[in-house]
Amino acid sequence: MLGLPDPGDWEAKKARRKAKTAPAPTPAAPPAQASAVNPWESAAEALKAQQQRTAATPSPPASTPPPARETGAPWATIDEKSGSVALRRLGRGVLWAVVGLAVITGVRAWVVPNQHTADNAPPPAKTAPAYPSDAAQAVAGRFARAYLTWDEDAPEARAVALAAVLPDGADTEMGWDKQGRQDVLAVQPGAVTPTTQKQARVRVDVLIRTTEEEATPAKGKKKATEAKTADRWIGLDVPVVQTAGQVVVTGQPGMVGVPAHGPKTPELKTPETDAAFGQQTADTVNDFFRAYAGGDTDTVTAPGATVPPLPDGMTLVGVTSWAADAGTGDDRTGTARVTWRIGQAQVEQTYRIELTRVASADAQRWQVANIHGSTA
Template sequence: MAQPSATPAPTPAPAGLQQWTDAAARLQSQSPGPTRTEPAAPGSAPRTAPGSQVPWKIEDEKSGSKFAVKVGRGVLWGVVALAAITGIRSWFWTPAPPKPAPTKVDSGPQYPVQEAQAIAARFARSYLTWDEDDPQTRAAALARDMPRGTDTTTGWNSKGHQQVLVVLPSTVSVLGDKRARVRVDLLVSGPAPADSAPADKDKADKDKADKDKGDKKDDAKKDDAKKDAKPASATRWMGLEVPVVEASGRVVVTGQPGIVGVPNNGPSVPVPSAKSNDMEFGDKTRGVVEEFFSKYATGEPGSVAAPGASIPALPSGMTLGSIRNWAVDEGGGTDRVGTAVVSWNVGGAEIEQTYRVKLTRVSSAQAERWQVAEVHGGFTP
């Protein structure tokens, strides 16, 4: 009896694919539907029915694909990190550029205006002061403020007499290259101009009468007296523009100055707007203001001023004429301000002055009153 031929054993799967084959078998056994399994021969491995196949195809992954996946993942995580650091908003909205810091311009040291005024004022006094009997004094005074070696005797014919009484340095016009022009106003005293001497009509009439009488015996004596008599003096304002330069750390006069005119009047100014006045309060406090000004000139303003007020007394020789006007500005509170027009008797004349007066309310347990806290000369609207 012939032996049945043995079924050849299935070729075992590669070791790397065995795990995938086992997983497919388990998945097939869990799926619904009948599964036909042939009986296995003794000692043989079980075989899967023809109808059950592995549901996917297993292929080896190429090395190029693995590299591309890794690169993609790296790029993705890089983008996420960049967004976290810079913020997504900065990708779409560009911030405004910062404003540049202001540029500081070094204009260099400022011109020494005060020194220029002082030098020009001293030079102007020396320049407009002369005495024909002592010319060297003027030359020595001018040498203090002019460059070394300058001939300080030129520009004056060494005649006449003139004296400077007041010196007022004014504007400094900077011309560049350390040079400037300084304006100085001076009050000088000297011989009166011939055309401005007043005619003495009485003296002329008397001289005519003497001539008519034929009395000429004193003519020679009168002529000698006229020769010895000094000419009449007069004061007048003069302007002087002095050129100066800064050299070697100080200011000096560079050359001869020029005499210029002094304005006879000032320019026009805007008319101040009228202020509303508190008539009732002005009438109520007029006596307070009159009492204060009467004590102001006598040296006792503190006796009627508000506590803590410091108001110096006026010079001696002044007495109160009258309070011409007293008006208080509209307002309220414990401090009020008004304008007082006051006439004073001083030097044999009566002059009118304007003051701004501050009143403050002083209270005590028994009474309440207004007193002067401040007083300032002049009215500034």
């Protein structure tokens, strides 16, 4: 302790050193030198005197500390057991483990979200199933054709056609007075607008042909009648309802007007063109359309391409224009305007042409890989 020698060893060494080196006593030695005392001896004697005074005073046995080993030293040496050292080290290890665990848990909570929070989140709201628009359009289209077709000479045909798309027991006359004649030339179902209680409203555009008879007076003869026809588009809003896994018409429709023109389109960007490539491939496009009109495109299309021939009755007038899109590589596209003759009329149409470069050992050329109408 504190780097000092054991008091017992100190006393023994001092006695031996005194016996060897002590000089002969001289009567004339000064009193100050003869009375030189080692400070350790003075401290030991003072401690012994204090211990004797303390022992003379009685005290409770429980509070009396164990007597120190009488070694003549002013302190008592107590050996530290190895068990206390191990316990202290274990406590320090547990403390550092708890600190480390707290740090790791905190960092993980910052990086990884709490799973319990996600588990406790409310479930997503259930959405209602989509309305069966395809079935509604099919039923409304059939109804529109039957509803707008009538012939005063055969009223039963209309009733039978309506019964197929109406609920059982419904009125199959649907407000018709059983007069006149009218035919349906085309039916185009449109938007389906769901309302309430599994009901919906289906827009149907119908092209009808109405027959009207007019009397023409003749001199000296009875009035003759002449039939005139008129074709027009009309709109119908057809009410339907979904029931028992099917869609049926619930009642009379309402006639509505057909817009005279559509809405304005947004400004569409046209692709940049490559004039040099357009001139380079102009003959390729002309040859293709001549073969296209003739019904044989195998010689002007790229290997593996399939282009069905046009129907009979179409004659090529010519390619009005060809503009190749800007680009690079072995596959290029462009827009062609072509004029056809159909019967006695001519009509211009627009095509998007896809070209591909076909190379052989001797040369390379551009051929048509695909074609489709419009610019979209």
